[in-house]
Structure formats: structure tokens, C-alpha cells
Amino acid sequence: MVINDLERNNLEIVIAKMNEASAIFSKLAANSVDDDFVAEMDAASGELTDFTDKLRSVTSQAHMIDYAEYHERYLRD
Numbered sequence: 001m002v003i004n005d006l007e008r009n010n011l012e013i014v015i016a017k018m019n020e021a022s023a024i025f026s027k028l029a030a031n032s033v034d035d036d037f038v039a040e041m042d043a044a045s046g047e048l049t050d051f052t053d054k055l056r057s058v059t060s061q062a063h064m065i066d067y068a069e070y071h072e073r074y075l076r077d
Contacts, residue, residue, distance in 0.1 A: 003062040011059050018052045 003011070022045045029041035 003059065003066070008059060008062075011055060015052055015055055015059075018048055018055075022048045022052070 025041045025045040025048065029038045029045070032038050032041070
């Protein structure tokens with residue numbers, strides 16, 4: 001799995017935007033008195049956090065694979 005630098009930068013932007021959205025969900029839940037709405041916002045925030053973590057994991061794995069391929073190709077004697 002190869003993620004080029006432009007794609008990696010775009011993924012980082014998406015992750016940052018998802019973190020902002022999660023913070024907004026949390027703020028909305030904190031300012032609401034409707035228990036159902038709070039539960040929905042908490043669930044949405046949790047799902048967004050899970051997806052963000054998965055994206056981070058993919059980015060990290062791609063970075064490790066890139067390094068392993070680079071090492072195999074250029075650094076082995």
C-alpha cells in the first residue's frame with residue numbers, strides 16, 4: 001500500500017477536520033438538555049473517533065510499508 005506525500009497530507013487534513021467535527025459534537029451535547037440528542041451526539045462522536053483512529057492506523061501502516069520497501073530496495077547490501 002503506497003500513499004504518496006500529497007495523499008498523506010490530504011489524509012492529515014481529513015483527520016484534523018474529523019477531530020474538529022468530533023469537538024463540535026461534544027460541544028453540542030454539552031449544551032443540550034435533550035437526553036436523546038445528547039446520546040445521538042455522543043454516539044456520532046464515538047463513531048467519528050473510531051473512524052479517525054482507523055485512518056491514522058492506515059496512514060501509519062502505509063508509512064511503515066513505504067519504509068520497508070525503501071529499505072529493501074535501496075539499503076540492503
